[in-house]
Each structure stands twice: as structure tokens, then as C-alpha cells.
Amino acid sequence: IRLAQFSPLLLPHPFITLWGGALIRASFLIFFAFTYPGSLPWMRSFEGLQSVGVLCLHFPVYISLLWALGQSTVDELWGWHSWERVLQGYVVTVVAWLYWSRYVSSWLTRTPSQKPEVDTSTPLKRLLGYMRPYVGRFVAVLVLVFLSSYGEMAMPQYTGRVADWIQNEEAPDAFTEAITMMTLMTVVSAVLEFVCDLMYNVTMSLIHTAVQGAVFQAVLKQEIAFFDAAKTGELVSRITTDTNDMSEALSEKLSLLMWYTARFGFLVFFMVRQSWKMTLLTCMGLPIIWVIPKLTGHFHQTIAVKVQESLAKANQVATETFSNMKTVRSFANEDGETERYRRQMEDTYALNKKESAAYAASTWANSMTTLALKLCILYYGGTLVTRGAVSSGDLVSFVLYELQFASSVEAVMRYYPEVKKAIGASQKIFEYLDRKPQLPPDGKLEPENLKGHIKFKNVTFSYSGKTDDKNLVLKDVSLEVKPGQITALVGLNRSGKSTCVKLLERFYQPQSGEILLDGQPLQSYKDQYLHDKIAVVSQDCVLFARSVRENIKYGCEDISDEKMYRAAELASAHEFIMELSKGYDTDAGEKGGQVSGGQKQRISIARALIRKPKILILDTATSDLDTENEHRVYQALLKETAAENCSVLLIPNKMSAAEKANHIVVLNNGMVVEEGSHDELMKKDGLYAELVDKQNMSFQRNKEEEGNDIQ
Ligand SMILES: Nc1ncnc2c1ncn2[C@@H]1O[C@H](COP(=O)(O)OP(=O)(O)OP(=O)(O)O)[C@@H](O)[C@H]1O
Numbered sequence: 001i002r003l004a005q006f007s008p009l010l011l012p013h014p015f016i017t018l019w020g021g022a023l024i025r026a027s028f029l030i031f032f033a034f035t036y037p038g039s040l041p042w043m044r045s046f047e048g049l050q051s052v053g054v055l056c057l058h059f060p061v062y063i064s065l066l067w068a069l070g071q072s073t074v075d076e077l078w079g080w081h082s083w084e085r086v087l088q089g090y091v092v093t094v095v096a097w098l099y100w101s102r103y104v105s106s107w108l109t110r111t112p113s114q115k116p117e118v119d120t121s122t123p124l125k126r127l128l129g130y131m132r133p134y135v136g137r138f139v140a141v142l143v144l145v146f147l148s149s150y151g152e153m154a155m156p157q158y159t160g161r162v163a164d165w166i167q168n169e170e171a172p173d174a175f176t177e178a179i180t181m182m183t184l185m186t187v188v189s190a191v192l193e194f195v196c197d198l199m200y201n202v203t204m205s206l207i208h209t210a211v212q213g214a215v216f217q218a219v220l221k222q223e224i225a226f227f228d229a230a231k232t233g234e235l236v237s238r239i240t241t242d243t244n245d246m247s248e249a250l251s252e253k254l255s256l257l258m259w260y261t262a263r264f265g266f267l268v269f270f271m272v273r274q275s276w277k278m279t280l281l282t283c284m285g286l287p288i289i290w291v292i293p294k295l296t297g298h299f300h301q302t303i304a305v306k307v308q309e310s311l312a313k314a315n316q317v318a319t320e321t322f323s324n325m326k327t328v329r330s331f332a333n334e335d336g337e338t339e340r341y342r343r344q345m346e347d348t349y350a351l352n353k354k355e356s357a358a359y360a361a362s363t364w365a366n367s368m369t370t371l372a373l374k375l376c377i378l379y380y381g382g383t384l385v386t387r388g389a390v391s392s393g394d395l396v397s398f399v400l401y402e403l404q405f406a407s408s409v410e411a412v413m414r415y416y417p418e419v420k421k422a423i424g425a426s427q428k429i430f431e432y433l434d435r436k437p438q439l440p441p442d443g444k445l446e447p448e449n450l451k452g453h454i455k456f457k458n459v460t461f462s463y464s465g466k467t468d469d470k471n472l473v474l475k476d477v478s479l480e481v482k483p484g485q486i487t488a489l490v491g492l493n494r495s496g497k498s499t500c501v502k503l504l505e506r507f508y509q510p511q512s513g514e515i516l517l518d519g520q521p522l523q524s525y526k527d528q529y530l531h532d533k534i535a536v537v538s539q540d541c542v543l544f545a546r547s548v549r550e551n552i553k554y555g556c557e558d559i560s561d562e563k564m565y566r567a568a569e570l571a572s573a574h575e576f577i578m579e580l581s582k583g584y585d586t587d588a589g590e591k592g593g594q595v596s597g598g599q600k601q602r603i604s605i606a607r608a609l610i611r612k613p614k615i616l617i618l619d620t621a622t623s624d625l626d627t628e629n630e631h632r633v634y635q636a637l638l639k640e641t642a643a644e645n646c647s648v649l650l651i652p653n654k655m656s657a658a659e660k661a662n663h664i665v666v667l668n669n670g671m672v673v674e675e676g677s678h679d680e681l682m683k684k685d686g687l688y689a690e691l692v693d694k695q696n697m698s699f700q701r702n703k704e705e706e707g708n709d710i711q
Contacts, residue, residue, distance in 0.1 A: 014077050014078070015064070015067075015077075018059070018060050018063060018077065019060050021081070022056045022057055022059065022060045023056070025056045026052055026053070026055075026056040026057065029052045029055075029056065030049065030052060033048060033052070047097075047101070050097075050100070051093055051097055054092065054093045054096045054097070055089055055090065055092075055093045056089075058089065058092055058093075058096075059076075059085065059089065062076070063076045063077055094288070095284050095285075095287065095288065098287040098288065098291055099287055102287060102291070103287075122427065122430075123423050123424065123426045123427045123430055124423050126426075126430050126433075127207075127250075127423065127426060130207050130210055130211055131207060134203045134206065134207070137199055137200075137203045138203070140199060141196055141199055141200045141203075141258075142258070144192050144193075144195060144196035144199070145196055145258050145259060145262045146262055147188075147189070147192050148189045148190075148192035148193045148196060149189075149259065149262035149263045149265075149266050150189070150266055151185045151186060151188055151189025151190075151192065152186075152189050152263065152266075152404075153266050153267075153270055153401075154181065154182050154184075154185030154186055154189070155182060155186060155400070156270075156396075156397045156398075156400030156401050156404075157182075157270065157397055158178040158179070158181055158182035158185075159182070159396055159397065159400055160274075160391075160393035160394055160395075160396045160397030160398075160400070161174065161178040161393055161397075162175060162178050162179070162393070163392055163393040163396040163397075164391050164392065164393030164394075165178065165393075167392055167393070197255065200251070200255055201251055201255075204247055204250060204251040205247070205251075207247070208243060208244075208246075208247035208251075211243050211246075211247070211429065212239060212240075212243045214433055215238065215239050215243060215429055215432050215433060216239055218432050218433045218435065219235055219238075219239065219432055221437050222435065222437045223437050223438050223439050223507075223508075224502070224507035224508060225438070225463070225507075225508060226435075226437070226438075228463070238428065238429060238432060242425070242426075242428055242429050243429055245422070245425065246422055246423075246425060246426040246429060249418065249419065249421075249422030249425075250419070250422060250423075253415050253418050253419050253422065254415075254419050254422075256411065256415050257411075257412065257415040257416060257419050260408045260411040260412045260415065261412055263404065263408045264405070264408040264409060264412055267401050267404055267405045267408060268405075270397075270401055271398060271401050271402070271405065274390065274394045274397055274398045274401070275381070275384060275389070275390050275394065275398060277380075277384065277389075278377055278380060278381055278384070278390075278398055278402075281376060281377060281380055282373070282377060282402055282405060282406075285372075285373040285376060285377075286373075286406065286409060288369060288372075288373070290410070292365050292366075292369045295365075296358070296361050296362035296365040296366075297362045299358050299361075299362070300355065300358040300359050300361075300362045303351060303354050303355045303358050304355055306351050307348065307351045307352055307355050310344070310347050310348040310351050311348055313344055313347075314341065314344040314345055314348055317337070317340055317341050317344050318341060321337045321341070370406070373406075374399070374402070377398070377399065377402055378395075378399065381395040381398060381399070382395070439509075440509065440523045442526060442527050443523050443524040443525045443526055443527075444524070444526060445520060445524050445525045445526060445529070446525065446526045446529040447518070450517075450518060450533055450614045451483040451518050451614075451647075452481075452483045452484070452517075452518070452533075452614040452615045452645075452646065452647035453480075453481070453482060453483045453516075453517065453518050453519070453647070454480065454481040454504065454515070454516070454517055454615065454647065454649070455478075455479075455480050455481075455515070455516040455517075455519075456477050456478055456479045456480070456500070456503075456513070456515055457478055457513050457514050457515070457516065458476050458477070458478055458512065458513035458514075459474055459476070459477045459478070459500075459503065459510045459512075459513035459514070459515060460472060460474060460475055460476055460477075460510060460511050460512045460513055461473055461474040461499065461503060461508065461510045461511055462511060463508070465511070467511055467512075472670055473496050473499050473670050474496045474499055474500065474503075474510070474670045475669075475670045475671045476513070476671065477496070477500070477513070477667070477670070477671065477672055478513075478672065479500075479665045479672055479675070480663075481615070481647050481648075481649050482647065482662070482663070483645065483647050484642070484645040484646065484647060485647060485648070485662040485663060486638065486641075486648040486650055486660065486661040486662050486663075487647075487648065487649050487650065487661060487662065487663045487664075487665065488649075488650045488651070488652060488657070488658035488661035488663070488664045488665070489649060489650070489651045489664075489665050489667060490651070490652065490655065490658050490664060490665070490666055490667070490688065490691060491666055491667035491668055491687075491691075492668065492691075495667040495668050495669060495670065496667055496669075496670040497619070497651045497667055498538070498539060498619055498651070500667075501536060501538065501617050501619050501649070501651070503515060504522070504534065504536075504617065504649075505531075505534065505536060506522060506523065506527070506530065509523075517530075531555075532611060532613070533613055533614045533615060534613060534614070534615045534616075534617065535608035535609065535611050535613035535615070535616050535617070536608065536617040536619065537601070537604050537605050537607075537608045537616075537617070537618050537619065537620065538604075538617075538619045539619050539620065541600055541601055541603075541604035542604075543588040543589075543595070543600055543603060543604070544588065545587065545588060545589055546587065546588065547582075547584065547585045547586060547587055547588070548577055548580065548583075548584050548585070548586050548588055548595075548603060549561075549564065549584040549585060551588055551603055551604075551607060552564050552567065552568060552584075552603060552606045552607050552610055553607075553610065554607055555611075556610065556611055559610055561584075563610060564584075564606070564610055567606040567607075567609040567610040568603075568606040569636075570605075570606070570609050570636045570637065570640050571602045571603070571605035571606040571609060571633060571636070571637075572602055572632050572633050572636065573599070573602035573603055573605070573606045576599055576602070577603075580595075588600075588603070601620065602633065605618075605633060605637070609637075609640070612644065613646065614646055614647065615646065615647045615648075615649070616637070616641055616646055616647070616648045616649070617648075617649045617651075618637070618648065618649070618650050618651065618652075619651040620651065620652065620653045634657055634660075638660065654695065655691055655692045655695045656695070658678065659678045661677075661678070662677070663675065663676070663677065664676060664677065664678060664681055664688065666681070666686070666687050666688045666691075668687055673686070673687055674686050674687060674688055
């Protein structure tokens with residue numbers, strides 16, 4: 001090419017030499033890539049050909065462009081073949097390859113069907129909904145971020161001016177002016193940053209509290225089957241951990257993202273203003289300073305994982321030896337085990353050495369690449385200063401901008417996906433907010449006078465929703481609880497007694513048949529009204545970790561203490577409550593753990609009675625009440641309910657309690673098998689009589705055993 005340049009024929013046509021040389025070079029490279037047996041496969045690939053294209057053609061293209069734009073091309077045209085330019089060609093190719101392979105090609109090959117990993121648009125809209133009331137604050141925050149980031153530019157800007165002043169010492173005021181402005185802007189920027197951070201974090205906490213409250217409320221509105229299926233831990237974590245994670249990510253990471261984006265914008269603006277050529281050089285260098293530390297860092301991480309694995313193996317040897325010490329001792333193999341442990345530790349040591357070297361290499365590569373970019377900028381900037389294109393102060397400012405620039409770009413690239421992920425993860429929280437409870441719409445009925453007449457008409461129900469015989473818990477059940485009467489529901493365990501109660505409480509809906517209250521379908525009554533009128537003492541009476549007073553007045557806090565004492569007396573609870581350390585103010589403990597099972601039950605009976613219900617359901621089938629207390633409680637209750645003309649559905653623990661009922665319904669395997677009064681059913685000699693006999697026999701046996709014990 002050099003010879004060609006001096007040939008008289010080509011001398012007046014430098015462009016022909018330029019393009020001819022480039023094409024010959026490209027042809028040679030491609031020819032060798034395909035024919036030379038030792039060439040690597042990637043050289044023959046599309047990427048390889050692209051690299052050859054950039055390597056050989058970027059100079060002709062660049063110079064032709066300069067010529068087309070009317071710029072001077074003399075320097076470039078006659079200097080493109082120098083060693084410096086050859087080296088520059090390779091650097092350009094590497095940078096182009098990095099940009100292409102890491103950013104452009106992955107962007108180009110993304111087909112529209114490839115959805116982004118997380119859908120952030122929906123949760124983002126929801127989050128913005130929560131932010132709407134504070135829109136003024138967010139605008140203020142953005143303005144503050146903008147102003148404060150602008151203020152941060154003062155330091156590099158005025159340092160450059162100071163440098164100019166030192167060199168020229170022309171205007172004596174310039175130095176003091178620069179220093180004053182620098183101090184003023186930096187202080188104002190710091191104050192603005194403080195105000196902004198404070199305002200932002202307070203607002204985000206408000207939003208966090210609002211979201212948490214809304215999720216809690218949404219969860220409470222769900223149907224009971226939802227709580228049967230969901231794990232409590234998961235629900236709590238959704239309300240606390242997930243909302244915390246989201247708000248932390250948004251408070252911390254979004255704020256950082258905002259700061260760095262604003263800083264990045266200002267830096268680009270100021271850098272381009274200072275010198276667009278140096279800015280371009282900086283941008284070209286960025287992929288190199290990211291990629292090399294990433295590669296070395298990856299190598300370091302791989303070894304670090306191996307070190308961890310090796311350490312875990314050493315621990316395993318130690319654990320195994322210590323836990324099987326008797327075997328080790330009986331074979332007198334202490335030395336063998338020590339040797340095994342030592343060998344393992346030697347492996348770890350060898351890996352540790354590699355890890356240290358890899359760590360040092362990755363730190364070194366990190367600083368070297370950053371240093372190299374800075375040197376390049378300084379060198380290039382220096383040539384621009386000598387040419388008089390920029391002042392030395394501009395170069396100082398630029399280098400200071402550049403210091404912040406790389407870290408800002410890195411931070412934006414790191415925080416943006418993290419914020420996106422956090423917004424995507426908040427989808428989980430909104431799932432609960434969006435979930436429509438699978439409940440029939442609330443009824444409207446709330447009659448002043450309720451008789452309390454319950455009728456189950458051919459009710460069929462299964463918890464799973466499947467209606468095959470195996471899944472059905474209630475099969476075509478028809479029964480009646482007459483106003484002012486006591487109806488007992490008896491049967492073997494798992495016959496479906498409690499399920500009837502749950503249906504009455506409207507926790508679940510029957511698959512077929514209907515439940516009528518005073519002749520109207522149960523679901524036509526208002527939910528609040530229904531729960532005021534029907535009081536249930538269930539088997540698993542749960543107390544809250546609050547005072548006994550709060551437990552009894554649960555859901556009706558306005559009721560007077562006198563009424564509470566009366567309810568407690570009726571439930572035979574007053575006496576023992578008064579004996580507790582703080583009486584009614586004693587804490588019941590977690591799940592009522594501070595009081596015994598029987599006491600818990602009596603407190604929950606008081607809780608039911610305080611509402612003066614029209615229908616009382618006593619499900620004490622597996623009750624913790626002892627016989628004497630059960631008898632006392634029943635007596636009092638029956639007296640009270642008779643006075644109040646209250647309907648009672650009794651699921652007794654002992655068959656003897658059912659005797660006094662006006663009507664007895666016997667359930668077996670989800671079906672009503674018998675009904676009538678105690679005497680009628682005894683005469684029938686069916687399942688009821690069998691249950692009564694069984695209980696009497698076990699009662700007799702217990703008595704005999706007690707007698708034997710005494711003897
Ligand atoms: N939440 C639920 N989800 C699924 N199945 C349930 C649920 N609650 C109860 N069951 C099932 O329904 C059937 C009837 O249970 P239920 O508690 O109504 O009987 P029970 O007669 O009250 O029994 P016990 O006297 O033992 O309390 C049982 O087989 C039980 O396993």
C-alpha cells in the first residue's frame with residue numbers, strides 16, 4: 001500500500017488508494033479466514049465478517065464522510081496507514097463489537113412475542129393511583145432533585161474556572177467569584193438534597209401505610225374458604241414482608257435512580273458543552289470498563305463458590321466424625337479422620353490461594369481499565385488543549401465530570417432493573433387487592449322483630465365444591481330449629497354437625513337446597529344483622545391476646561360493664577375471672593393461652609350472650625367443660641334463653657345434655673337419620689339410643705375405674 005501510494009499513477013488519487021487498500025485488506029482477511037486450517041470458527045461466522053468489515057472499512061468510511069461534509073481530510077487521508085492508526089483500528093473494532101454484541105444485537109433479536117420478564121405496567125398504574133393524592137409532593141421532589149443535581153455540577157465547573165485563572169491570572173476577581181459560587185451552589189445543593197430526601201421518604205411511608213391497610217382490609221373481606229386454602233404465614237408475609245420489600249425498594253432504589261438519572265442528564269449536558277469529542281470518547285470507553293471487570297469478577301465468583309463448597313465438605317467431615325464419635329473411637333481411627341480433615345482443608349487452601357489471586361486480578365483489572373480510560377481522555381484532551389480547541393480549565397472540568405459519569409451510568413443501569421423488579425413484585429400485593437371475594441352479594445333484610453325460625457331444606461354441601469358422594473359432607477339435610485325452642489343436633493364424630501353451624505354463619509354456601517330464616521333465604525339478610533342475631537359458641541373458641549374484658553366485648557365495645565358482668569355470670573365465668581390477677585383486665589394471652597380450656601369456653605359463652613342474640617348456637621361437642629360446669633352453664637343458659645324467647649341449637653358434648661332439648665336431630669354421615677324427642681328416639685332404639693347407651697357404658701366404666709383406684 002505504501003509503495004502504491006508513491007506510484008505516480010496513484011499519487012493524485014488518494015481515495016482510490018484508501019478504498020483499494022481497505023478492500024484488498026478485507027479480501028485477504030476473509031480469504032485466510034476461510035482457507036487457513038488454523039483459523040477459528042467464529043472468524044468465519046457472521047460476527048467475524050462484521051469485525052473484518054469494521055476493521056478494514058471504518059477509516060475509508062470515516063474519511064469519505066469528512067470529505068462529503070466538506071471537512072479537511074488531508075491529515076487523515078495521508079496518515080491512515082500509520083502504526084498508530086492500525087492500533088486505533090483494532091480498538092475501534094473491539095469497542096464496536098462490544099456495543100454490537102451486548103446492546104444492539106440483543107435489542108434487534110428481541111422478537112415482539114418475547115414478553116418482558118415481568119409485567120410492570122399494571123402494578124405501576126396501581127402504585128401511581130396510591131401516589132395521586134401526593135402528586136404535589138412528587139412534583140416538588142422532582143424539582144428539588146433537578147435543582148440539587150444541577151448544584152452538584154458546580155464543583156467540577158468552577159474547579160475548571162479556577163484552573164483557568166491559575167494559568168492566566170487575568171481577572172483578579174475570577175478566582176474569588178469561582179470559589180464563592182462553588183461553595184454557595186454546593187451548600188444549597190446539599191440542603192435541597194436533605195429536604196428532598198426527607199419529603200420523599202415521608203411520602204413513601206405514607207403510601208406504604210396506605211397500601212398495607214388496604215391489603216389487610218381486602219384480605220379480611222375474603223370468604224372463609226379462602227382462609228382455609230391460604231397459609232396464615234403467607235398472608236402475613238404478603239401484608240408485611242412483601243409491602244415492606246416493595247416500599248423499601250421504591251423508597252431507596254427509586255430515589256437513587258432519580259438522583260443518578262438527573263445527575264447523568266446534567267453530566268452529559270455539561271460534558272457535551274465542554275467538548276463533544278471527549279464525550280464521544282468517554283462513551284466509547286464505557287463498555288470496556290464494564291466488560292473487563294465483569295469477566296474477571298465472574299472468574300472470581302466461580303472460584304469463591306468452589307471455596308464455599310470445599311469448606312462445606314470440610315464441615316461435613318467434622319460433623320460426621322463428631323456425631324459418630326463412638327464408632328471412630330471403637331475402631332481407634334482418630335488419626336485416619338484427622339488425615340481426612342487435613343486433606344480436605346488442603347483442598348480449601350489451594351482454592352483459597354486461587355481465589356485471592358482472582359480477587360487481586362479483578363480489583364487490578366477494575367482500576368486498570370478505569371485508569372486506561374482516564375489516560376486516554378487526558379491524552380486526547382491534552383491534544384485538544386495544545387490545538388487550542390478547549391482551555392485547560394475545560395479539560396480539568398471534563399475529567400471531574402467524567403469521574404462521576406461512569407458511576408452514574410453504572411448506577412442507573414443497576415437500579416433501573418431493580419426498581420422494575422420491585423414494581424413487578426408488587427403485583428403479588430395487588431393480587432389480593434383485586435381478588436373479588438366469592439360471596440353472594442350482601443342481603444338487605446334487617447327486620448326489627450326476628451322470631452329465629454331456622455329451616456334447612458334439602459341442603460347438600462361439600463367443602464371442595466365437588467358433589468360426588470365421597471366429597472359431600474351434608475346430603476339432602478332438612479331440619480328445623482323452632483323459635484324459642486331448644487333443638488339438639490347429635491351424631492358420631494365427623495357426621496357434619498359443625499358444618500351445619502358454619503352454613504348458618506354463612507361461611508360457606510350450600511351447593512343445593514336452601515336455608516331459611518323466618519321464611520326468608522339466609523343470604524337475603526344483611527351480614528352485620530345476621531351476625532348480631534346469631535351468636536355461636538364454637539368448638540374451637542378462640543380468644544385474642546387482649547384483656548378478658550376486650551374478649552367478652554369483642555365486636556360490641558360500647559356495651560356497659562354491667563351487661564358484661566351479667567353475661568359472664570350466666571356463663572359461670574364471673575367468679576373465676578374475678579379471681580384472675582387483674583380480674584377483667586387480665587390478658588388472655590396468645591390464643592387465650594393464659595386461661596384453661598374450660599375457662600376459655602366460658603368466656604366465649606359470655607361473649608356470645610352479651611349480644612342478647614335471638615339464636616344461640618352452642619357447639620360444644622368436644623368441649624373442655626367439665627360435667628359440673630357444663631351442667632351449670634346449660635341450666636343458666638336455658639333459663640335465660642327461655643326468658644328471652646331465644647332459639648337454641650345445641651350440639652352437646654354429653655348425650656345427657658340433649659335429653660332436655662325439645663327436639664333432637666340425629667345426623668349420620670351427613671344425613672338426617674332420626675329425629676324426635678328423647679323419649680321417642682329411645683323407644684325407636686336406633687342410632688340415638690345406641691349413642692346414649694355407649695355414653696352410659698363409658699360413664700359406668702369410668703366410675704368403676706375411679707372406684708378401683710380408690711380401693
Ligand atoms: N374446612 C374444611 N375443609 C374441608 N373439609 C372439612 C372442613 N371442615 C370439616 N371438614 C370435613 O367435613 C366433615 C364433617 O365435619 P364436621 O366438623 O362438620 O363434623 P362434626 O360432626 O362436627 O364432627 P366433630 O363432632 O368431630 O366436630 C369431616 O369429614 C371433616 O373432615
